Amino acid sequence: MEKEFASIIQQLGEDLTREGLVDTPKRAAKAMQFLTRGYEQNLDEVINGALFPTDNSEMVIVKDIELYSMCEHHMLPFIGKCHVGYIPKGQVIGLSKIARIVDMFARRLQIQENMTKQIADAIMQATGADGVGVVIEAQHMCMMMRGVEKQNSSMKTSMMLGSFRKSQSTRGEFLSLIN
Ligand SMILES: Nc1nc2c(ncn2[C@@H]2O[C@H](COP(=O)(O)OP(=O)(O)OP(=O)(O)O)[C@@H](O)[C@H]2O)c(=O)[nH]1
Ligand SMILES: [Zn+2]
The missing domain is CATH 3.30.1130.10 (GTP cyclohydrolase I, C-terminal domain/NADPH-dependent 7-cyano-7-deazaguanine reductase, N-terminal domain)
Incomplete structure (x- = not known):
């Protein structure tokens, strides 16, 4: 996912090597995983x-x-x-x-x-x-x-x-x- 976010950022015309963006693909992947963590849960475990x-x-x-x-x-x-x-x-x-x-x-x-x-x-x-x-x-x-x-x-x-x-x-x- 990290690679895909890097590619998206590049396609926006941004410079992936600039300081603010260097770690962004990693952060974005981690955030996306958090936002969709429900896929890893099931009812029995949750209850x-x-x-x-x-x-x-x-x-x-x-x-x-x-x-x-x-x-x-x-x-x-x-x-x-x-x-x-x-x-x-x-x-x-x-x-x-x-x-x-x-x-x-x-x-x-x-x-x-x-x-x-x-x-x-x-x-x-x-x-x-x-x-x-x-x-x-x-x-x-x-x-x-x-x-x-x-x-x-x-x-x-x-x-x-x-x-x-x-x-x-x-x-x-x-x-x-x-x-
Ligand atoms: N019923 C329902 N519609 C949703 C939900 N979330 C987003 N949508 C709608 O999904 C539709 C997708 O329509 P499309 O015409 O395929 O996509 P679009 O061209 O981006 O549509 P617009 O949002 O109208 O610009 C839109 O009307 C959204 O408002 C939801 O939870 N329920
Ligand atoms: Zn929508």
Whole structure:
């Protein structure tokens, strides 16, 4: 990857030997690897067994989980917040693990809609919950820094599974608690 970044910098017409740029291909490769580290993770490893028995079957919500992802069309960042809700069925998941699951999917080349579904599916799969809801609100640099150059729009996506999909009132409770 380092070589490819060196080639990109050269193709920009820059001088790769100037002081500020000498280590840039190495840094850029390292940064890119960090930004896409989700490819090296899997659900079991991320959860690390942190599931705990409970007889609480009321909605659990973790809101405002910040996320940094990269759009798969332009490889530019999109940045936002993820809200997750679920209704436990016999077990709850460690609080931090929800944020780790969000990161595992965010740190890949993504479109927001697919990421939203992947997060919801993973939480459902991991917890066997009665229902899961995920809402993501993000701003896409490919739409702000270039292209249509709109600075104030954001995109909201959602995925509702199980009781969140079937029951209007469950979905309503979730949406009112995250807003
Ligand atoms: N639905 C969706 N679209 C996205 C996402 N990230 C980027 N895009 C869009 O992907 C589309 C790619 O369109 P193209 O016409 O192939 O590419 P482009 O010529 O660079 O498009 P413009 O951004 O309109 O200049 C654009 O409309 C982007 O806004 C995302 O997460 N979800
Ligand atoms: Zn894009």
